[in-house]
Amino acid sequence: MSSPAPAELVAWFRDEVTTPRRAAELAEWPGKVIGTYCNFVPEELILALGAVPVRLCAGDLDAIPDGEALLPREVCSVVRSSAGTLQRGGGLAGRADLLVIPTPCDAKKKLGAVVEHLKPVHVLELPPRKDSPAARAFWAEQVRGLLAALERLTGRRLRRRALHGAIALVNRREEAFRRLLRLRQADPPALSGEDFLFVTQASFTADAAAWAEHTEALCAVLEARPARPANGRRVLLTGAPLIWPNHKVVQLLEQAGAAVVADELCSGTQRLYQPVALREVSMRALLDAVAEKAMLPSTCPCFVEGGDRLNRIVDLAREAHVAGVVYHSQRLCPLFEIEAMLVQKELRARAIPLLTLSTDFSREDSGQLRTRIDAFLEMLGDGRA
Amino acid sequence: MSNRITITRRIVQTVCFVLLLYGAFIWPAHLETGLPRIPGGAPRTTLYEKGRILWVSGKESVVDLYIPALACRFVARGGLLKSCIVHFFSENFTWRTSFRLMLPHILALTIMCVLLGRLWCGWVCPMGAMMDAMTWLRRLTGRGRLQVGEDQQRFLFNTRHLLLWGSLAVSVLIAFPVFGQGVNDSLFLIYCQFCPARLLYPPFGGVNPCWSDTTNTISSFLTGVGWAMFALFFLGFAIPRFWCRICAIGALVGYFNRGALLTIEKEPGKCSSCGTCRRNCPVDVTRVYSDRRAGVVTDPECQLCLTCLEDCPEPGALELRLLGRRIVRS
Numbered sequence: 001m002s003s004p005a006p007a008e009l010v011a012w013f014r015d016e017v018t019t020p021r022r023a024a025e026l027a028e029w030p031g032k033v034i035g036t037y038c039n040f041v042p043e044e045l046i047l048a049l050g051a052v053p054v055r056l057c058a059g060d061l062d063a064i065p066d067g068e069a070l071l072p073r074e075v076c077s078v079v080r081s082s083a084g085t086l087q088r089g090g091g092l093a094g095r096a097d098l099l100v101i102p103t104p105c106d107a108k109k110k111l112g113a114v115v116e117h118l119k120p121v122h123v124l125e126l127p128p129r130k131d132s133p134a135a136r137a138f139w140a141e142q143v144r145g146l147l148a149a150l151e152r153l154t155g156r157r158l159r160r161r162a163l164h165g166a167i168a169l170v171n172r173r174e175e176a177f178r179r180l181l182r183l184r185q186a187d188p189p190a191l192s193g194e195d196f197l198f199v200t201q202a203s204f205t206a207d208a209a210a211w212a213e214h215t216e217a218l219c220a221v222l223e224a225r226p227a228r229p230a231n232g233r234r235v236l237l238t239g240a241p242l243i244w245p246n247h248k249v250v251q252l253l254e255q256a257g258a259a260v261v262a263d264e265l266c267s268g269t270q271r272l273y274q275p276v277a278l279r280e281v282s283m284r285a286l287l288d289a290v291a292e293k294a295m296l297p298s299t300c301p302c303f304v305e306g307g308d309r310l311n312r313i314v315d316l317a318r319e320a321h322v323a324g325v326v327y328h329s330q331r332l333c334p335l336f337e338i339e340a341m342l343v344q345k346e347l348r349a350r351a352i353p354l355l356t357l358s359t360d361f362s363r364e365d366s367g368q369l370r371t372r373i374d375a376f377l378e379m380l381g382d383g384r385a
Numbered sequence: 386m387s388n389r390i391t392i393t394r395r396i397v398q399t400v401c402f403v404l405l406l407y408g409a410f411i412w413p414a415h416l417e418t419g420l421p422r423i424p425g426g427a428p429r430t431t432l433y434e435k436g437r438i439l440w441v442s443g444k445e446s447v448v449d450l451y452i453p454a455l456a457c458r459f460v461a462r463g464g465l466l467k468s469c470i471v472h473f474f475s476e477n478f479t480w481r482t483s484f485r486l487m488l489p490h491i492l493a494l495t496i497m498c499v500l501l502g503r504l505w506c507g508w509v510c511p512m513g514a515m516m517d518a519m520t521w522l523r524r525l526t527g528r529g530r531l532q533v534g535e536d537q538q539r540f541l542f543n544t545r546h547l548l549l550w551g552s553l554a555v556s557v558l559i560a561f562p563v564f565g566q567g568v569n570d571s572l573f574l575i576y577c578q579f580c581p582a583r584l585l586y587p588p589f590g591g592v593n594p595c596w597s598d599t600t601n602t603i604s605s606f607l608t609g610v611g612w613a614m615f616a617l618f619f620l621g622f623a624i625p626r627f628w629c630r631i632c633a634i635g636a637l638v639g640y641f642n643r644g645a646l647l648t649i650e651k652e653p654g655k656c657s658s659c660g661t662c663r664r665n666c667p668v669d670v671t672r673v674y675s676d677r678r679a680g681v682v683t684d685p686e687c688q689l690c691l692t693c694l695e696d697c698p699e700p701g702a703l704e705l706r707l708l709g710r711r712i713v714r715s
Binding site (some may be wrong): 009093131160258273274275277278279280282283285288292293296297307308311312314315318 | 524527528529530653654655656657658659660661664665667677692696697698
């Protein structure tokens with residue numbers, strides 16, 4: 001039995017991310033499309049109301065000039081690119097009926113204000129500290145506010161059964177996702193770090209059930225495939241999100257011979273990692289569970305508490321047997337730049353090698369980054385103990 | 386999501402329920418005990434007459450064993466086991482039973498508590514099983530639970546310790562004839578007099594418990610308290626394991642929970658702070674979530690139902706250990 005080439009296996013996911021397939025599908029679809037930013041938006045609510053969530057966080061360098069018509073240059077690439085995508089119109093961003101924008105940072109806090117002439121915007125406010133009684137009450141209120149806005153837009157009332165079904169659907173997606181995570185983390189990894197990002201980012205826009213089916217099928221194929229020889233040093237990638245087409249850092253790493261076997265990115269592992277485990281099934285309990293899941297386990301550096309991310313990085317590094325950690329720091333994002341220093345302190349104390357790359361969407365620094373990556377991998381050794 | 390633990394627990398609870406309430410129907414054995422006995426059916430004093438709260442239906446229990454869960458003297462035909470730990474101390478304090486006779490029981494109870502902590506509440510106690518059944522029924526209807534605030538939680542927590550120590554104190558005091566004989570009688574086994582199990586268990590065996598005792602002012606008052614507690618029991622429909630939050634047995638066994646050999650342990654490095662353990666805990670324990678140090682996170686209120694461990698999405702973040710040996714992990 002010949003095993004299909006890796007590129008074929010993830011073709012469906014890659015096409016979802018890189019081609020206008022989904023935009024074409026949704027162009028003819030009569031329902032509502034909700035554009036979301038960040039993982040803080042509880043997609044269960046959108047799905048339960050029969051609408052389609054599409055995460056619009058952008059990684060497109062070419063959209064940045066359009067974004068600069070709306071935002072100053074001192075704003076990070078992600079937000080400028082996201083604003084630019086909206087300014088340009090067309091595609092999924094153009095199709096969205098409502099934008100739901102959480103407020104993890106100053107740029108996203110104001111993103112709504114600069115694009116509200118283009119699209120209706122609902123700002124989903126995050127508390128500065130994620131786990132205090134006041135923060136939980138505030139967030140529960142915010143999620144209910146979002147629900148009210150979605151109900152107004154769709155003209156539907158959220159039914160308990162529908163929400164229950166949506167939670168089950170998202171849990172199914174999460175289960176397939178964790179299965180894939182284990183495969184990527186295996187030694188040798190069953191798929192590359194970049195392919196994993198394609199699979200993950202396909203879930204930004206794809207129909208949830210279709211994504212789950214394709215991922216389950218992909219896992220089945222990968223599990224049946226004979227292990228390929230190990231290649232390169234195993235590294236853990238963390239820091240700011242890498243969103244297609246800005247796969248620069250992961251591409252440079254893998255071209256240099258590293259294997260990204262684990263990540264702690266909100267466009268990667270964090271995206272579908274958390275399930276919702278239910279005991280109570282009243283509407284209130286379902287909403288609380290969905291709200292908690294969207295915020296409490298978040299490792300976004302926007303919160304006062306930073307321990308969860310450090311915990312997670314250290315645990316992943318140990319569990320995935322990585323030789324080193326690469327921190328992708330987003331230029332112009334103080335949150336990630338500050339966190340990079342905290343991570344450095346923590347990892348140094350544990351003698352885990354760390355490479356911090358501070359960059360943005362531009363391709364000009366690729367050569368320089370490549371040199372630093374090569375040096376780092378060389379320092380880690382040749383991959384043979 | 387796997388629900389192996391819940392299914393196992395439901396089976397254990399059902400078996401224990403049947404054994405503790407119907408054991409004497411299955412094994413009509415005679416009890417050999419050195420301790421003083423409450424003779425059922427043939428009253429020695431007015432205390433055990435039909436029409437008094439402490440009327441005991443049927444026979445003695447099958448096995449001479451007290452457990453730290455709600456086995457009860459008032460079960461039809463005496464039940465399989467003798468009764469609960471609070472009953473044991475109450476009656477033997479009042480009877481001034483010699484320490485020599487009590488010692489084997491105290492040892493057995495200590496071993497049971499130190500070994501398993503409040504696992505008795507979560508897995509063995511028939512009252513607990515009934516509370517769980519109520520929660521299950523409520524969830525079938527899709528209705529939500531009543532939230533218990535931190536202040537209310539503290540109030541209940543304090544109340545149960547007051548009930549425990551108050552009842553034990555009364556049991557000791559009435560051992561001495563300072564109150565006079567009539568008062569003595571009416572305050573005997575004071576905790577049993579208002580424990581809902583006394584009213585709940587007998588009907589399961591087809592026996593009518595004594596619903597009211599108006600012999601004197603004290604027994605009338607305790608009848609009233611008993612009704613109030615019986616009503617509170619049904620709050621279990623709105624609040625998971627409501628009675629367990631008041632139960633004096635739980636309070637007593639809870640003292641052993643943190644030092645018990647059966648422990649829930651946490652590996653904080655694996656915890657993603659998702660809050661599932663806190664949200665799904667039937668008795669609103671927050672320690673499993675909020676404790677960020679490695680090691681034992683068993684709370685005095687924890688009944689080791691293991692819901693947290695079963696629902697925890699992080700493999701290896703929570704573990705149940707007995708004597709340091711892993712039994713099951715998340």
